[in-house]
Amino acid sequence: MNSNYPVMLRLEGKKVVVVGGGKVAERKVTGLLGTGARIIVISPNATDDLRELAGRGRIEWLEKSFSKQDIDGAFLIFAATNDKALNQSIKMAASDQQLVTIADDPDGSDFHVPSHIQRGRLSIAVSTGAASPTLARKIREQLEYQYDERYDAYLEFLFSARQRILNEVKDSSKKGKILAAIASEDFLNSHDREADFLRLLHYKRNDV
Template identity: 55%
Template sequence: MLYPMNVRIRDRDVVVIGGGKVAHRKVLGLLDAGAKVKVVSPELTSDLLSLADADRISWHPTSYEEKDLEGALLIIAATNDHDTNLAVKMDAAPHQLVNLADDPAESDFQVPSFMKRGRLTIAVSTSGASPILAKKICTQLEQTFDEQYDSYLEFLAACRKKIISSVKDGTVKKQLLMAITDSSFLESDEREGRFAALLEEAIKEEGQ
């Protein structure tokens, strides 16, 4: 059983063992999250080499050794040799989390397929049963949660701050937070004005 969570890895050390296409995909996701990525591999794909030349990743052009794992929060074993990937798992310290790209069942964590719309992130996992199906589901979700959710999430975030700072009654806060998630706010061109009126009315009622 997996425990789903979002992990903040900005400026944290992550090690990727392997320099192929799978490693490249993993590295891109890690860089998007702001991680400090070290790649250990005698050779790199041209895309990874470009990242190394641009100093976006640290490249150690050697075969894997246990010392390569020192200081890493997360470790991804993405070589084309299963025995090497298992060795990485065995060498990791108890506090380090390891993902084996070719063996989800033996991994401490799995990287799900996901879609993003601004602040909205939806992750889909089949627990390793079918990554292809997970990607298909994400494609369907992208059609449901289209580009309008970018601005809508920014609106919700701003409203939440105002509600928390302006309204004292817990029940009223919850009612307002629920109200702005109604689909009519998502589709409205005047949602800021509608929210301002709702908030003003709630504050007036509290003051009576």
Template identity: 50%
Template sequence: MGYPVILHLRGRRAVVVGGGKVAARKIRGLLEAGADVVMVAPEAEPELQALAAAGTIVWRIKTFAPSDLEGAFLVIAATNDDKVNEAVAQAAAPGQLLNVVDAPQRCDFHVPAVIRRGPLTIAVSTEGASPAVARRIRRELEDQYGEEYGPYLEFLQQARDIVLREVADPEGRKRLFQALAADSFRQSGRWGEEFSHLLAKEKERSSKKGRER
């Protein structure tokens, strides 16, 4: 059983060997995470060619060589040639995170099916047993956690900063965080107005407690 983590890839080099549809899917995810992507492939999908032309990724138009992995934090072998994928696996250095498509036994990590709603990330993994099942569960969760969760969580981050700055009482903070996390608060849509009311109420409670001491 794997240990689930969220990797911070911003500014880190990710090398993807392959230029087909699978590589394109992997590269889209890496770009969303802010990785510096280097693609190694003699040919590539039009989508990937466009990304390279725009300077979004670096495309080394060549067959794979072990030197292509120098400086990589993360390596993905995503070709349809088992020999090339194995060569990538053999060339990966200790400490480089390796993923070989369709070869879970060769992987340091698996790429889950992912839902992103702003700061919210939901990942579903079957540890390579059935990516199709993971995708089905992801579709079900997409219906449950709609696009509104993005702006809602962005608001909560701002509200959290205010609570930590303006409410000293740990119990008061806890009450506010629980109130902001309630479905009824999210569904109201009047987040700013209701938060201001809750914050003022909590400050009054804290002030009253201080006068009684």
């Protein structure tokens, strides 16, 4: 069995086509919101939530049946209809350079969307290689409990602190020690991370 290759994709400004207007398509669209992708839904009908997103300009909904021209220039394609033959025809219509996922045919898909959680800059994905989406969901729920809402602000702190460390600390050994320190439980649970960080930064910079 060939292993899948995990990767985080930047979709900002890229065309992503979701063919289908039911609940499966709705879940795919929901996962794409916030990526900056140009999301286009192709379907004669659509759920109320998809219609609302289209009405608010969050997505484009082409109220029509699928045609090959709909995926011209698409970076990702989601074949998410309840028609197995149509899903396969969408895959056949795509070029070799386009990535397609088929809702009812994981083995025939070019990529899979894992179960995942998002805590600000922190993204954790779980995949069982299509063996058990139920288990993937269970693991995700455990991770949601372990990595709670505290991590939103904590990751923002780590991002800004890391920039300061890289710019202000020249000694590579001290730099590594400070980076390790701010990634500790102490900083996660700190009531005043900024003050603790400034003390640590001052101490390490002057430590001889």
